[in-house]
Amino acid sequence: MSQAPTDVPSPAPAKRDAYAAFRSPAYRSYAVSSFVANLGRQMLGVALGYEIFQRTHSATALGLVGLMGALPIIFLSIPAGITTDRMNRKVIILITQLLSMLTSIGLTVLAWEHVAVPAIAPLAAAMHALYWMAALFGEKNGVIFEAALPLMYLLLFINGISRAFGWAARSALFPNLVPRSALSNAVMWNSSNFELTCVLGPALGGLAIAHINIPSVYALDACCGLIGFLFILPIFAPQEIAETHPHPLEDLFTGLRFVCENKIILATITLDLFAVLLGGALALLPIFADRILGVGAVGLGWLRTAPSIGAVLMAFILAHRPPLKKAGDAMLLAVAGFGVATIIFGLSHNYALSFVALAFTGCCDNVSVVVRHTLVQLLTPDAMRGRVSAVNNIFIGSSNEVGAFESGITAALFGPVLSVVGGGIGTIFVVLGIAWKWPQVRQIGPLQTPEKSTDSAD
Structure with a gap:
């Protein structure tokens, strides 16, 4: 197994190119693909939740949407990371993009033929299980589950599988598309790319629902998937193709072991994990x-879009300012600022102040994401990026859902404000704990590194 690097990134050149990543044609194609595909996913998410609730009148049915997407990520991220380090990452992305397109086409058909789906034995059994589950959570009257709903959940589960493998492959691919010195710039634009789709996607999805129909949104997502594929x-x-271990179980835990041995990566992932678990207010x-x-x-x-608006604004600030001289301190201060803004939002009774506080959480989160993702990519050998990205995906990707559950339980017990x-x-105490437990985090300097002989590929 490759040894975990112990050094931190070395000093960066003084000159700042705000669009350094986009100088690479390969990265430009990657960025367009990610933007269009994510935009379609955001539109689909709005339409899917709207359709399921309108047809079922069930909060349980809405909750299962998230579960169908989360389970594949939790259980398949590690195998996805191993596959990403063993196979061609571009091929994995293309396959998962096609699979995602097919699930959207399936949802389009079901949305048009919802009532016409026959209640054959397996679907009838699934409907019975849905009624039982809804009753278990207090929804005994007024809910309606049609035969198409289990098929929709199946498609969402398949789409979750494609997300688990596609996310690992994309995370491991893009560092090889730009010069090493432009990696932090690429990470920053990746984050702002996603946040921009979070602003535009729901709005476009809502307009399509209002002025066309729900199946059109699913069809648009399939078209976006095709554009992303092209x-x-x-x-x-x-x-770099990773060497194969003789025992599959040894390979299974290689990424986790690498993260645990590299204190800087472990500290940054732990910081983000607990900040999201404790500080998330979106669920409420x-x-x-x-x-x-x-x-x-x-x-x-507007409140839901506020963090994304703040993140996009911060992305442009980071792009046009000099590189962070003390990235470790900046990350710790950003997460602490996230906690402070969360407290302000919780105490606020003024809509404008609440909006600004949520936007500030997005600003702080963007700084943290850029530093963390850049460090993970810089300190991970290329042959292990898939497995390390998979570990990161398990803890960070699932923390939003777990954090939403935590927020709901504590709100039920103590009220939403508390x-x-x-x-x-x-969150603030977590920052203090991380700074005390791993003091090397504060020693992290600039994120950019000098060029190597083979920087990028067009």
């Missing part, structure tokens, strides 16, 4: 919008 095709990137936004701020559905929509404020305070 932009990946011309990309070429070198890749409907309660704040309705009971505390009194702004209704429109106000709720839940959010307590989470913000807990």
Whole structure:
């Protein structure tokens, strides 16, 4: 097994190129592919939740949407990482993109033929299980489960599988598309790329639902998937193929062992994990919008976009300012700022202040994401990037869902205000704990590194 690097990135050149990553044609194609594919996913998410709730009138049915997407990521991320380090990453992305397109086409057909789906024995049994589960959570009357719903969940589960493998492959591919000195710039634009789709996607999805119909949104997602597929095709990137271990179980835990041995990667992942678990307020936004701020559905929509708006603004600030001289301190301060902004949001009864506080959480989160992702990529050998990205995906990718569950439970026990404020305070204590446990985090300097002989591939 490769030894974990112990050094931190060396000093960066003084000159700053805000669009350094986009100088690479391969990265430009990758960025367009990611943007279009994520935009379609965001539109689909809005339409899917709207359709399922309108047809079922069941909160349980909505909860199962998230579960179908989370289970494959939790259980398949490690195998996905191993596969990513053993096979051509571009091929994996193309296959998963096609699979995602097929699931969207399936959802389009089901949305048009929802009532016409026959209740054959397996579907009837699944419907019975759904009624039982809804009753278990207190929904005994007024819910409606049709035969198409289990098929929709199956498609979402398959799509979750494609996400688990596709995410690992994309995370491991893009560092080879840019010069090493432009890696932090690429990470920053990746983050802002995603956040921008979080702003535009739900709005476009809502407009399509209102002015066309729900099946059209699923069809648009399939078209976005096709465009994303076509932009990946011309990309070429070198890749180090990992050596095969004789025992599969040894290979299974290689990525986890690497993370545990590299204290800087372990510290940054731990910091982000607990910050999201404790400091997330998004799950409780409907309660704040309705009971505390009194702004209704429109106000709720703007509150949900506020963190993404803040993240996009911070991305442009990071792109046009000099490189971070003390990236470790910047990351710790950003997560602490995230906690402070969460506390302000929890205590606020003013809509404008609440919006600004949520936008500031997005700004802080973007700084943390850029530093963490850059460090993980810089300190991980190329042959292990898939497995390490998979470990990162398990802990960070699933922490949003677990954090939402934690917020809901604490809100039920202590009220939404104490839940959010307590989470913000807990986030600040996590920052102090990380700084004490792993003091080397504060020693991290600039993120950019000098060029190597083979920087990138076009």
